[in-house]
Amino acid sequence: MPLKTAQQYEESLRRLKLKVYLLGERIDNPVDHPIIRPSMNSVKMTYALAEDPLHEDLMTAKSHLTGKKVNRFCHLHQSADDLIRKVKMQRLLGQKTGACFQRCVGMDAINAVDSVTFEMDRKLGTDYHQRFAKFLLMMQEEDLTVDGAMTDPKGDRGLPPCRQEDPDMYVRVVEKQDKGIVVRGAKAHQTGALNSHWVLVMPTIAMGSDDADYAVSFACPADAEGISYIYGRQSCDTRKLEGGTMDVGNARFGGHEALMVFDNVFVPWEDVFMCGEHAFSGxxxxxxxxxxxxxxxxxxxxxxxxxxxxxxxxxxxxxxxxxxxxxxxxxxxxxxxxxxxxxxxxxxxxxxxxxxxxxxxxxxxxxxxxxxxxxxxxxxxxxxxxxxxxxxxxxxxxxxxxxxxxxxxxxxxxxxxxxxxxxxxxxxxxxxxxxxxxxxxxxxxxxxxxxxxxxxxxxxxxxxxxxxxxxxxxxxxxxxxx
Amino acid sequence: MDPVKIVGIKYCGGCNPEIDRSRVAEELGACLPKGFELTPTSVPGRWDIGVLICGCATACANRPELMAEARRWIIVCGLAVDDVEVPGDRIVEAIVEKLSKIALSKS
The missing domain is CATH 1.20.140.10 (Butyryl-CoA Dehydrogenase, subunit A, domain 3)
Structure with a gap:
């Protein structure tokens, strides 16, 4: 059964080799860091409730790919009822954590990439949807948390990506090789990035032909070579370092965002879902x-x-x-x-x-x-x-x-x-x-x-x-x- | 002697419950009539009777595919059992009454 237990999820995060910076220091063990851990607990709750008979009806769904029971966060909505259940599940998780539980972005990303790659292939003869389906199957079978990464830093918002003074203000393809692409840039405000196994990158705005190198969507492991994370500060965050349970307000749960930096990251073609098809970025x-x-x-x-x-x-x-x-x-x-x-x-x-x-x-x-x-x-x-x-x-x-x-x-x-x-x-x-x-x-x-x-x-x-x-x-x- | 009837419990997802669903299940387990046995699994299938415990009147877990997983269902929708309003402290009593009627109708 492709459902991780909450404990298996935590253990799987420990195996990631993430490059993380927080308050000016490199963090070797994000899972147990007192500032980060409450956010991990929130994502962990998405696994725990899927195991709980009192909540599994909302937390799980039947995969349209395999017929197996999967976590709803890995599911493509097959009906309006699925869409309604998604909202109810999110309400439930907000109640249980009192915080952002972070796993929604990946769920929303897979649902968007699915239909867009399908339509892109139909119109352009590309094979992105087939690649994406393989990725989705892995995500469901391994019950992965996927970080949906859309927002670029954008630099001068009055200029398109290709006219920025620094060309890295939007994630872009810097090299195409036989076996894949090399990407550079950054994604800002990445919710739950450190609690994710994989990253699903999407372009952030509608683009024209001059911006074709920026019209890129791909998936890669969260600890791929060249990716680093700079943890976002939150108001009152250092209260978590004081060791108490009262002044933090919510000692067990929280959320997080990070600046995710791609420094010449290689992505094999099988994990690329858009590369230059600028007309579909919007x-x-x-x-x-x-x-x-x-x-x-x-x-x-x-x-x-x-x-x-x-x-x-x-x-x-x-x-x-x-x-x-x-x-x-x-x-x-x-x-x-x-x-x-x-x-x-x-x-x-x-x-x-x-x-x-x-x-x-x-x-x-x-x-x-x-x-x-x-x-x-x-x-x-x-x-x-x-x-x-x-x-x-x-x-x-x-x-x-x-x-x-x-x-x-x-x-x-x-x-x-x-x-x-x-x-x-x-x-x-x-x-x-x-x-x-x-x-x-x-x-x-x-x-x-x-x-x-x-x-x-x-x-x-x-x-x-x-x-x-x-x-x-x-x-x-x-x-x-x- | 009639065979023991297997009773299974299925819950809705519990996003806005008006009742304590787990307490209903616990109390039902403690006062199940003779001739019925509560199965510990929450995965429906081959149940003689399913008790669907939904937290509110919406009863979003009441779906045709679920109904096929037991021969009979008793459906709790917040403060109602099989669409009849029941005070919160009498929900289990109402379920037990229904189970007893089922037992009588078969004997």
Whole structure:
């Protein structure tokens, strides 16, 4: 059965020879590094829940390639129901981790590359889809975590790739050899890169013929010769080095991003899925972005569930739960969160079949979903901070609480209503702090803004997909305009 | 003597459960009527009776391919058993009642 256990996943990561830099140091053992490990735990949860009878119905699917049970993160959506289950699975994982669980990008990448390579082959006579199918089979059989790598550093955003002062601002083919290609460049914001076995690279924008060398998609092992990773800082990240469990807010789970550098990396032809077919780069970007905009209608909702629960507990622990304005704020948070979920479900339910058989979300609704995600988590976070109160950011540290002299003072003055200890009150405040302005805020706030494309990218797609002519015709008919 | 009937339990994925699904299963295991045996596997197949425990009314795990994996199903959808609303603390009782009726109808 091609399902790794959670422990097998962790062991498989230990065998990777990743070249990682964090806080100015080379890291030999990323798996056990206190800053990195919580993010590994989040990905590990995608394996653990697939083994759990209470969750396997969402976490697994039947492979269209082999008929075997595979992790849904390795699955190509075969129906609108599959698309819906994907969103539900993401909500579940957001609830279980309270963080970004990182494995979605690869899932969204394989679904996009599948249909685009199929259509490319049909039009151009290439054999990319066959190559990709072999890669997908390996991914499913070995239950791999794959990092979907799209975003290039971009340099001067007013210039196309080929006119950049430094030609490496977008990943490009620097050499074509008999057995493969050599690529150079970098991918920014790589979610879960250090917790991935393989990398699936895609171009980041629609390209013209002058940019053909940049129209490249390929897969390679995460520890391929020439790849290095520079770990991204997160707000409050060094609290993880203090050794406690309270001040970090969420001691077990987290997410991460890294700058991934390709320094003349060789990729054999069998793992190349686009090489110069610039006319298809835009389609690949559009489909990947569409899937990833759908994803946020699940994962952010799950984290939102945690934040709403934490805010409600904070109200209980503050003795304010019965206040009508608190109740109303919790209702508003729920309304916003479920609106995001409704968008994720809607764009899935209205999904349609592509030529390859893989289902694609309704792109208009997926973009509407993500546009809402650029706003609502901010409001949910604001309301959570409102309910929590200023103590969330002014209270003493965990070390103070365990101090022999001042610990009792803190327990005396920070206790809540009868039966609510200062420690429990502080723990829930720290969890809210973690999601709204600590390490998890990277995923819940700024990633909600810019991940899967910044707000303007969705507005462009909404403009294209909005069917305005049909709306004008409706108005004309009712207004009596011939 | 009638052969023991195998009862299997299948869960939905649990993305937004209104009930504690594992507790329902545990309590059912503790008060299963005579003549029924709970199988430990969650992989459906050759079950006499399947109990599908879904966390909410959507019951997204209720799919035709799953229904083919047992001769009869009792479906819990949040606070309902076979579409009839039941208080949370009476879900197991309602399942047991249904199992007892099945036993009687066969004897």
């Amino acid at each position: 389609l690949l970007v559009e489909r990947f972005a569409g899937y990833h905009r759908q994803s946020y209608g699940g994962c952010k909702v799950g984290v939102g569930d945690v934040l709403i629960g934490a805010a409600a507990l904070a109200a209980d622990f503050n003795g304010a739960a019965k206040a009508s304005h608190i109740k109303d704020k919790l209702i508003e948070m729920t309304h916003l969160n479920e609106t995001l979920y409704a968008c994720g479900i809607a764009c899935s339910a209205e999904g349609s079949r592509t030529e390859s058989g893989t289902y694609l979300i309704n792109l208009l609704l997926a973009n509407v979903c993500k546009q809402n995600v650029t706003r609502f988590p901010y409001e949910i976070a604001r309301l959570a901070e409102d309910i929590a109160g200023g103590i969330m950011v002014t209270m003493p540290s965990e070390r103070d609480l365990s101090h022999p002299e001042i610990g009792d003072v803190i327990r005396k003055y920070l206790r809540g209503p009868a039966g609510i200890s200062a420690e429990h009150r502080m723990r829930i405040m720290r969890l809210i702090e973690n999601i709204t302005l600590g390490t998890a805020a990277v995923g819940y706030r700024t990633e909600s803004m810019h991940g899967a494309g910044s707000p303007q990218a969705q507005r462009i797609m909404i403009s294209r997909q909005g069917n305005l002519d049909h709306k004008k015709q409706l108005a004309k008919e009712l207004a009596g305009i011939a």
